[in-house]
Amino acid sequence: MKSKKTLVVLMLLSMFVLILSGCGGSSTEAPVAEPPAAEVPVAEAPAAEAPAAEVPAEETSGIYPKVTVAIPADPSNLGPFAAMSLGRIGVLTTMYEYLFYQIGPELTPYLAKAFEKVADKTYDVTLFENITDSNGNKITAADVAYSYTTAMALGNLRPLGDLESVTAKSDYVVTFVTKTDLGGGINKVLVECPIVSQVAYESSADEMATKPITTSAYVLTEYVPGSSLTFERRADYWQTDQTMSPVVTTSNVQTAVFVIISEPAQHTIALQTGSADISTSVPGSDVSLFDGVAGFTVDRKIDNLTQVLAFNGSEGNVLTSKELRQAISYAIDRQAMCDAVSPGACNPSHEIGNANFIGYLSKWDTEDYYPFDLTKAKELFAASSSPADLSLKLLAQSQPPTTGLVCQVIQAQLAELGITVEIIQVDPPVFQQDVYDPTKWDLSLNSTAGGDFVYSPWQLMLDQNRYNGTTSNWF
Incomplete structure (x- = not known):
């Protein structure tokens, strides 16, 4: 029997949302002019797509001999x-x-x-x-x-x-x-x-x-x-x-x-050359190379991951200043970040979850939540009484490659406030240890999803019942 190969292109573009977590905890502080920078969402990926390549022909037993999946x-x-x-x-x-x-x-x-x-x-x-x-x-x-x-x-x-x-x-x-x-x-x-x-x-x-x-x-x-x-x-x-x-x-x-395969562009090549049958990490800009092409299938889905920029709220950390957290939140241009890191595949988010979650309210999409405003950011920075030569450590994972790009955008944008950001990227196992050590970082970049309800990501990071009376970032 002549075997026929089928290409499944499953392209999951990770949902790119940046939320600036901060104030959480048991605080009952009510905002007056601005919210206390508890969470500032950044970006929400609209559609996810993930390519795959040729799947070997089915044998008479109904079992395919081999499938190769590219992971990032x-x-x-x-x-x-x-x-x-x-x-x-x-x-x-x-x-x-x-x-x-x-x-x-x-x-x-x-x-x-x-x-x-x-x-x-x-x-x-x-x-x-x-x-x-x-x-x-x-x-x-x-x-x-x-x-x-x-x-x-x-x-x-x-x-x-x-x-x-x-x-x-x-x-x-x-x-x-x-x-x-x-x-x-x-x-x-x-x-x-x-x-x-x-x-x-x-x-x-x-x-x-x-x-x-x-x-x-x-x-x-x-x-x-x-x-x-x-x-x-x-x-x-x-x-x-x-x-x-x-x-x-x-x-x-x-x-x-x-x-x-850690480099997204290599996922595209792996599918084109047949060295991979399925990929979940083809760049959004490459989807057109497979969409509608014979032998390939593109499956688009909205991812539920949220990129979260958390502030260190431990005692004595400079980021316990509400004004400084707000200044940083207004100084980050989330749309510019999306355009630089994942053009066409993410949007600024207004919530730690997204429309994938049960209970999400569409009205949030049109509500202001820390829109980019460098003038206001500078005013709040001055009000925070932070040192002019402030330096902050940003902890992030080494994977995927886009994480490094996000860190670099944050670094460049906070430089406009006069803040020096030291980027510390470590392998995932090290990150999962260091992120719970308040001496290791001032800002941390992480991903969250978890559960089916709109409050589930909040529970994952900010529920005091899970973190001995504080949020995951000690507020």
């Missing part, structure tokens, strides 16, 4: 409870499984088949009884409790900050107790934590950072840091009823290779 960054740490990063997003559901999966408001069974609210802050989750990982370890309620408790202690999966405890009620029922009655927010908790065998995790020399042992339909066979990850389809995958699984468990490819 190295996951760096493959462990189940590591902090999120751009590279990790691309391979996470290939590596790990969760209690439930969510598309829209409803939960789909994954490792769990049902959950029930048994009290105001208590939920019982019932597991499937035949779950095994790639090493043959059987997964029970004790493993789920162990996974959640370990992740809670490490603190990288922030929605788990809403949990008081997770315990095994029986072999296949897990009890979750939350700090408050979460309502629909319990969904985010139940889809947040990868589940692994306690035996497998504790037997790993590096906490599965390079070789995860999981329940997924695919097993990692090779990881070359900075280059690629190769997964093979499991013939002994535990879930045989596809109707009881989310779409991400579909295993219709024998070998899935994720190649790490």
